[in-house]
Amino acid sequence: MNGAGVSDLLLALVCAGVMLTQRAARPGVALAAGLIGLAAALGVLRFSGLAMMTGPNKFASLLSASAAFPLLAFCLRYPASRVALHFGMAVRPVLILVALGVGLTMAGVAQWGAALSLLSALVLLMTLALRRNAVATIGALVLLGGMLATLAGRSGRLAIDPTVALHLGLAGGLALLVAGTARVRVVT
Amino acid sequence: MSPIVYAFPVFLATMGIEAWVAKRRGLALYDVPDAVTSLHTGMLSQIAGVFAKLLTFTLYVAVYDRFAMGSWPTDNWLLWALALILYDLCYYWNHRLNHEVAVLWAGHVVHHSSEYYNLSTALRQSSTSWLVGWIFVLPLAVLGVPPVMLAIVGLIDLLYQYWVHTQLVGRIGWFEKVLVSPSNHRVHHGQNDYCIDKNYGGILIVWDRLFGTYADERTAEPVVFGVRKPLASFNPLWANLHYWAELAKASWQASGWRAKLGVWLAPPGGFPAGAPERFDAARFRRFDRHTPAALRWYVLGHYAVINVMLAHFLAVLDRLGMAQQVGYAVIMTTMMLVLGALLEGRSWARPAEVLRLLLIVAATLLPDWFGFAAPLWLRAGVVLAALACLGWLLRGAATPAPAE
Numbered sequence: 001m002n003g004a005g006v007s008d009l010l011l012a013l014v015c016a017g018v019m020l021t022q023r024a025a026r027p028g029v030a031l032a033a034g035l036i037g038l039a040a041a042l043g044v045l046r047f048s049g050l051a052m053m054t055g056p057n058k059f060a061s062l063l064s065a066s067a068a069f070p071l072l073a074f075c076l077r078y079p080a081s082r083v084a085l086h087f088g089m090a091v092r093p094v095l096i097l098v099a100l101g102v103g104l105t106m107a108g109v110a111q112w113g114a115a116l117s118l119l120s121a122l123v124l125l126m127t128l129a130l131r132r133n134a135v136a137t138i139g140a141l142v143l144l145g146g147m148l149a150t151l152a153g154r155s156g157r158l159a160i161d162p163t164v165a166l167h168l169g170l171a172g173g174l175a176l177l178v179a180g181t182a183r184v185r186v187v188t
Numbered sequence: 189m190s191p192i193v194y195a196f197p198v199f200l201a202t203m204g205i206e207a208w209v210a211k212r213r214g215l216a217l218y219d220v221p222d223a224v225t226s227l228h229t230g231m232l233s234q235i236a237g238v239f240a241k242l243l244t245f246t247l248y249v250a251v252y253d254r255f256a257m258g259s260w261p262t263d264n265w266l267l268w269a270l271a272l273i274l275y276d277l278c279y280y281w282n283h284r285l286n287h288e289v290a291v292l293w294a295g296h297v298v299h300h301s302s303e304y305y306n307l308s309t310a311l312r313q314s315s316t317s318w319l320v321g322w323i324f325v326l327p328l329a330v331l332g333v334p335p336v337m338l339a340i341v342g343l344i345d346l347l348y349q350y351w352v353h354t355q356l357v358g359r360i361g362w363f364e365k366v367l368v369s370p371s372n373h374r375v376h377h378g379q380n381d382y383c384i385d386k387n388y389g390g391i392l393i394v395w396d397r398l399f400g401t402y403a404d405e406r407t408a409e410p411v412v413f414g415v416r417k418p419l420a421s422f423n424p425l426w427a428n429l430h431y432w433a434e435l436a437k438a439s440w441q442a443s444g445w446r447a448k449l450g451v452w453l454a455p456p457g458g459f460p461a462g463a464p465e466r467f468d469a470a471r472f473r474r475f476d477r478h479t480p481a482a483l484r485w486y487v488l489g490h491y492a493v494i495n496v497m498l499a500h501f502l503a504v505l506d507r508l509g510m511a512q513q514v515g516y517a518v519i520m521t522t523m524m525l526v527l528g529a530l531l532e533g534r535s536w537a538r539p540a541e542v543l544r545l546l547l548i549v550a551a552t553l554l555p556d557w558f559g560f561a562a563p564l565w566l567r568a569g570v571v572l573a574a575l576a577c578l579g580w581l582l583r584g585a586a587t588p589a590p591a592e
Contacts, residue, residue, distance in 0.1 A: 052257045059255035059330050081446070082459075092289050092453040099323045106250040 005047030007167035012040035028075035035068035065113030066101020139176025230311030282324035303414035310353035378411035
């Protein structure tokens with residue numbers, strides 16, 4: 001397993017932890033983590049030498065980018081919403097976002113997923129900063145940093161492997177976001 | 189050519205047999221306006237499918253080419269069986285969410301809008317459910333199910349579901365513990381309280397048993413078919429669009445972007461404030477415009493003509509340009525709208541039908557009909573038939589009841 005595999009394993013473990021701890025109280029967050037975790041788990045297999053997992057890993061990553069990050073941002077911005085509090089409701093926007101994401105990406109709008117992920121991270125950053133939630137704001141910054149590092153890495157301006165940077169940014173960011181918002185009182 | 193075209197004669201023959209058997213047994217299983225609406229809706233779905241499948245199948249192929257973990261060999265029957273089972277699982281979830289999410293229900297409601305349950309109901313298919321429905325089979329593309337395999341297992345799944353839309357077949361013992369049967373699918377089409385959101389399976393009913401959505405048919409409580417908010421129309425286009433319009437209106441009226449979006453993602457009917465309304469079978473009345481018998485047969489006859497046109501349309505599709513395809517589709521759709529309006533007794537229906545017949549006469553002067561060089565005897569026959577219809581219509585012998 002290479003560095004990308006190890007960092008994907010870390011991300012998968014963080015996602016599994018988030019899913020397990022949040023599934024009852026915040027199913028929307030758990031679903032978002034589940035989607036990201038699925039991509040990470042497939043990535044572990046891919047970077048462990050299973051070349052046939054390349055396609056599924058990339059597809060799951062597309063689903064994460066198109067649906068999981070917007071869902072995460074929505075659930076943390078509106079923690080009392082039906083989408084955040086009911087699994088059955090959280091699935092619904094995911095369907096539409098997946099249809100949009102896959103449709104547009106296949107139609108040639110290749111950066112749709114990346115743009116939506118960045119937008120989601122920015123929304124999170126703004127929301128949490130305005131709420132003066134230090135831990136979660138740092139989480140949003142780390143998440144955003146991971147995404148931006150990937151973009152910078154693709155243009156060859158980064159010492160660290162961009163894929164590893166993304167995985168670490170997502171793992172750290174997600175853990176801090178969830179930990180930082182866990183005690184926010186939900187007013188329904 | 190769409191393989192469905194080859195199934196048309198089988199569909200028509202089996203519907204004829206079902207209607208005949210029902211009549212012999214004294215059962216009112218068929219209502220001509222309702223059945224014609226189902227058939228029109230099925231044809232509209234085939235027409236829309238021509239354009240929709242171009243998009244959705246292309247997307248499946250694109251995902252398969254780019255993300256598949258491999259490609260399943262097509263010479264292994266076990267893999268075919270597995271593909272069918274997996275497709276059926278995808279179908280279950282697609283179908284279930286069609287009933288649970290308003291924007292998906294908007295596409296699917298047309299299939300449930302008939303208040304009768306017979307083989308024609310099976311053909312009452314949606315023209316808009318493809319908008320989101322295609323995403324449910326994407327896992328198969330990623331797993332490596334080749335497009336041709338998907339197309340064939342999808343067709344098998346669809347065709348299987350035809351025969352279960354009947355009231356002439358009762359319980360079938362062990363069979364319906366595993367497979368979708370007329371009995372358990374009748375429950376799916378019911379609006380009785382115990383029928384709501386049950387029995388979503390396509391071929392295998394085990395998915396419902398597995399995921400907790402199974403319900404047995406109750407002999408003590410006959411199933412009342414249809415939806416709680418009836419369509420009350422014989423217009424195939426409106427049957428497809430009425431719930432979209434309802435959602436658009438509700439979304440427009442909602443305040444705030446979350447509420448506006450929420451309208452589309454809510455359960456059909458929105459978020460109920462209290463307990464759901466109980467169904468009272470005694471208060472149920474089927475939609476009936478009291479269409480005169482002669483007019484029913486007139487419309488049925490013209491349906492047969494449009495059916496031939498549809499078969500021709502699907503057969504020559506590859507040889508037509510996009511403009512011709514759209515033109516042909518619009519002509520057939522307009523014909524169905526006028527016939528539906530006649531059944532409903534709309535005030536504008538008779539003038540529109542007269543105009544339609546005159547245009548048919550005029551069309552016989554065209555050198556060819558979308559690539560078909562009609563022989564002289566056929567053109568003469570069409571003119572005579574159209575003029576006969578015109579004369580009959582203008583006599584006013586079949587004046588429908590005015591629309592309410």
